[in-house]
Amino acid sequence: MESLKRDLQRLIEGEVVFDELSRTIYSSAASIYRIKPLGIVKPKHETDVIHLVKYAAERGIPLIPRGGGTSRTGNELGDSILVDFSKYMNRILEFEPKEQWVRVQPGMILDSLNKFLKPHKLFFPIDPSTKEYCTLGGMIANNSSGPHAVKYGATRDYVLSLEVVLSDGEVMTTRPVPLGRRESKDPETLEQRIYRTMPGLLQQYRKPMEEERPFTLKNSSGYDLWRLEAHECLDLTSLFVGSEGTLGIITGAKLRLLPLPGKARGGLIYFDSLDHVGTATQKLLELSPSMLEIIERQIIDLARKQKVEMRPYLPERTEALLFVEFEEGDRDRLPHKFIEAERLLVQQGKLATSIKVARNEEETAMFEKVRSISGPILNKAKGPKRPLAFIEDGAVHPSLLSRYIMGLREIFRKAEVEASIYGHAGDGNLHLMVFLDLREDSEAKKMLELTDACYDLILSLKGTISGEHGDGRLRTYYLRKQYPNLYPAMVEIKNLFDPDNILNPGCIVGGETNPLNQHLKYESQDQGRMRGTFFDKEVVRTAIETCSGCGKCRSYCPVVQKLPEEWAMGRAKATLLREFASGALDPKFFDSHQFKEVMDSCVNCKRCLTECPSGVDIPWVALSGRAHYLEKHGEPLSNRFFTSTRTLCE
Structure with missing residues (x-):
């Protein structure tokens, strides 16, 4: 090493x-x-x-x-x-406002890009929930999208070209290359071999490409083979988007931009039966919404219990609600959209029970809180069973949404588990959070059983197991099930681009074993603990395990704003203490100066208490870690001097 x-x-x-x-x-x-x-x-x-x-x-x-x-x-x-890439390669390289494109490095934060673009009245329209702290390189790697995908699509739709370091160190800039074109170089470069081989490979697998293409509005599962050929050219840009770093390492991206959107208004539509949600979604899509989100009963009931201020907007006995948003250049046209929606869904179709439209800025803000309540409600749930994201990204055609939700409910009922369903109704992409305690072997086994059942349901509806998050360790094993005849093409592509399998091995193209329940964060109950320390307190262990590691602390922690280091983030402190508590990290590091430096990077500003989605009290966690260190080593002389008021005054 x-x-x-x-x-x-x-x-x-x-x-x-x-x-x-x-x-x-x-x-x-x-x-x-x-x-x-x-x-x-x-x-x-x-x-x-x-x-x-x-x-x-x-x-x-x-x-x-x-x-x-x-x-x-x-x-x-x-x-x-x-x-x-987040610390150094995070800058804008070129910007052409008249041509509406920008070239960026992969470590640039999406929110930082849009702040730069706003004075130019432009924006990058893809808006995942992590937009304040995710990088554009990660978005490209996963083909991310978000709640506005129903209007704007996914990341793939806005990537014009990429600079990619291939597996042998050669640099490729993607662009349309005429089919049949051959550049003569001796010896043949990896890029030349790729362009020579890909057309024949696509032709060989044309039939499974047609038969196994998901019947969905979005798809981030496997390699995208459907958009590579156009106008007698081969453009590999779309192949690299969503490839999760398995075909090459992206070092630059040229992105298409759009003018800033017009005025927006939101409304809440209520249903007393799931049977009508799919039909209602189809009707609303005819009105061209900019957002169409769904929350079903379990989250609505939790929100009613925990958020008194939301009860007027969450009627009892509501099976599901849709949040719909319309954007228009002319604000006066917005009311007509909602009048038409009410006519189609409530008065004429009898699909929904009622509709509420935001009347002012205050209600608009409240509607937005209702729309985004799922994450905060679930992340702050108490108890040993935590809401887990492992089947969280399946997508079906919106017309099949009701069948999908009812099928999910039946699976969860038979498995005797609690689960929450929310997500993007407009493109049939649902996010599922299942309550399990993975410290129990039986619960880890149940995770596998639920995954099999849910993916069987999705594929029976000709859906995709990933709409916007990608495959990774969670889903790579199941790609053979989604693409039984097309998956060999993906293996051939991986071998062509990365013959020695050094680029993110095990993702998209994986082995014969299922890694879904291996290398979990959470240890079994019989794992070792650090005895005789503050870890003996259950409240401490609960606080540490509550951190989901989402990374939002990157967006609000004042230390991270000035010191862009992973070790300065709140989740780093929770991760270290969790590893100590589980016995996975040698206790000797618990007494090291480097450990104290990580804990000292918290300045006790308390922003975690209001902005952390899981509500983890990182200042208290960091202070507990410091206290343990000081018990062993004592305070430095300088600290003792400046904290001793009596000494200073004498």
């Missing part, structure tokens, strides 16, 4: 980090998994990436690109070198 670190430090101008605490901090993020990497490289520029890839290719060392660490699927984790 030391020789590997020294070699990379000679090659890389950026940072090379191989210490045990840093590797532990990077071992988990927003998914249910934890896998300690070999080390972390933070490249400063594309040349660093080229040197790293060439070095890794010569020695068969796997590499995993990493952005904000917000993936639910675990595709940024592995026993590999993580390539963290």
